Amino acid sequence: MARWRGANSARQSAAETIGGVRIPVLLWTASLLVFLCSPVFYLSDSRYSMLTADSLVTNLTPDLSSFRVPEFAADLPFNTIDGLHAYQLERTNGRLLYGFPHGTSFLSAPFVAAMALVGVSAVKPDRTFDLGGELLLQKILAALLMASFVALSYQAARTLLGAGASALVAVAAGFGTQVWSTASRSMWAHTWEITLGIVVVVLLLGNLDGRRPLRPGWLATLLAWMCFVRPTGVLAAVAVSAYVVIYRRTEFLLFAAIGAVWLALFTAYTMRVFGTVFPFYYESQIWAKPGALPVALYGVLLSPSRGLFIFCPVVAVVLYLAARHWRALPQRALAWVAVFVFLGVIVITAAHADWWGGRCYGPRYLTDALPWLVLLAILALAALPDDARRLRHPAMLAGSVALLASVVLNGKGAMSWAANDWNDSGPLPAVMFDWSRPQFLAGSSHLHWPSSPKTWGVVAEPSAHR
Numbered sequence: 001m002a003r004w005r006g007a008n009s010a011r012q013s014a015a016e017t018i019g020g021v022r023i024p025v026l027l028w029t030a031s032l033l034v035f036l037c038s039p040v041f042y043l044s045d046s047r048y049s050m051l052t053a054d055s056l057v058t059n060l061t062p063d064l065s066s067f068r069v070p071e072f073a074a075d076l077p078f079n080t081i082d083g084l085h086a087y088q089l090e091r092t093n094g095r096l097l098y099g100f101p102h103g104t105s106f107l108s109a110p111f112v113a114a115m116a117l118v119g120v121s122a123v124k125p126d127r128t129f130d131l132g133g134e135l136l137l138q139k140i141l142a143a144l145l146m147a148s149f150v151a152l153s154y155q156a157a158r159t160l161l162g163a164g165a166s167a168l169v170a171v172a173a174g175f176g177t178q179v180w181s182t183a184s185r186s187m188w189a190h191t192w193e194i195t196l197g198i199v200v201v202v203l204l205l206g207n208l209d210g211r212r213p214l215r216p217g218w219l220a221t222l223l224a225w226m227c228f229v230r231p232t233g234v235l236a237a238v239a240v241s242a243y244v245v246i247y248r249r250t251e252f253l254l255f256a257a258i259g260a261v262w263l264a265l266f267t268a269y270t271m272r273v274f275g276t277v278f279p280f281y282y283e284s285q286i287w288a289k290p291g292a293l294p295v296a297l298y299g300v301l302l303s304p305s306r307g308l309f310i311f312c313p314v315v316a317v318v319l320y321l322a323a324r325h326w327r328a329l330p331q332r333a334l335a336w337v338a339v340f341v342f343l344g345v346i347v348i349t350a351a352h353a354d355w356w357g358g359r360c361y362g363p364r365y366l367t368d369a370l371p372w373l374v375l376l377a378i379l380a381l382a383a384l385p386d387d388a389r390r391l392r393h394p395a396m397l398a399g400s401v402a403l404l405a406s407v408v409l410n411g412k413g414a415m416s417w418a419a420n421d422w423n424d425s426g427p428l429p430a431v432m433f434d435w436s437r438p439q440f441l442a443g444s445s446h447l448h449w450p451s452s453p454k455t456w457g458v459v460a461e462p463s464a465h466r
Helices: 009-015 023-037 049-058 103-116 131-157 163-175 178-183 189-206 216-229 233-247 249-273 290-302 314-324 332-351 364-383 394-415 417-424
Strands: 089-092 095-098
Touching: 023 131, 023 163, 049 095, 049 103, 049 131, 103 131, 103 189, 103 216, 131 163, 131 178, 131 189, 131 364, 163 178, 163 364, 163 394, 178 189, 178 364, 178 394, 189 216, 189 233, 189 332, 189 364, 216 233, 216 249, 233 249, 233 332, 233 364, 290 332, 314 364, 314 394, 332 364, 394 417
Parallel strands: none
Antiparallel strands: 089 095
């Protein structure tokens, strides 16, 4: 373990700064600026999540009935795409409710309250929904959270790696993945989910050498809120729960008790607000026919416009290194946790009827797996023999090329409006398999691409429905 952590604490402390500024602070600041300055921004499923947060702060309820939402048509059910209808809302149990998970709104409420003090709000003085305020709140908060994801990835890596390798992991996590092209663009449910997930990774890695406690109460709380933010959070909850019960049995009782309390509170909330044990979003999933699974698996992994290995080739290098040095991994139990969540996200995504994720860029649904891919990357790099860490080593060369390609491809999603407009180019999912016009080449002069007005990405098309 000492080999991974560095020669001594004095050298580690010196390596933590550049020009007297700590590396995590530099990473956070630089990432925040890039995310804020990246022009592409669009609202779809997350629209009205900040309005709901405002209602939680000012009215102590998620009920939006006291606000005027001109786009909402009361005769249309939740998730119905019809013109400019606010498909994200649903009138149920006597309330007008945001139909997607409320975890994002709850966690965002303190930020929304603080921004209201400086005059930024999703509500106009006459109680009408303010689209401009919603846009600004989401843009700033998403950038803040994803900058924190980058800095926390560095902190997680420092448990086992040196400062340079940890910074590389953080940069790859922030700019070579959907963090830049998706999660930092608006307040998708993924945004809070992977922020919570990377904190879980920090806690798990920090406990490896016994210097830090596992903090089972915090661990259970983070996992519970991941489920409240997005249903796929249950994969992480199951995997980490299995890890705790097998390897940290003395702490499992507190872990389970805190988790049970959060489950009871979540159930009480949904019964009170929605009138059901599970909100309709958790129950209204549409699953594909079993025979469609192989095609969907190809789609989420290798299709030209949604494939994970196409948009994030660095992931393939991480998987190769982990498999190649599996026996040398410093903690294979945690590697199994990461593999379980990663594969689970892939299978659940492929099993869904609209596996392509609607109007988005690249493999948006697989954003949920990012904290666990970061964990696997850290473990894989820690297992590398000294000779394999040199840049001229084939694995390092391949990794460098793959990382550069990943940054370029995900940067396209954050910087190019043409890539966003590509979603208007044809029927789904057939267009996802068309190599003659992949999304990452949208805007190329030698190809014809449909165009649409750049109205801050405010569109009526469906996106996740998940």
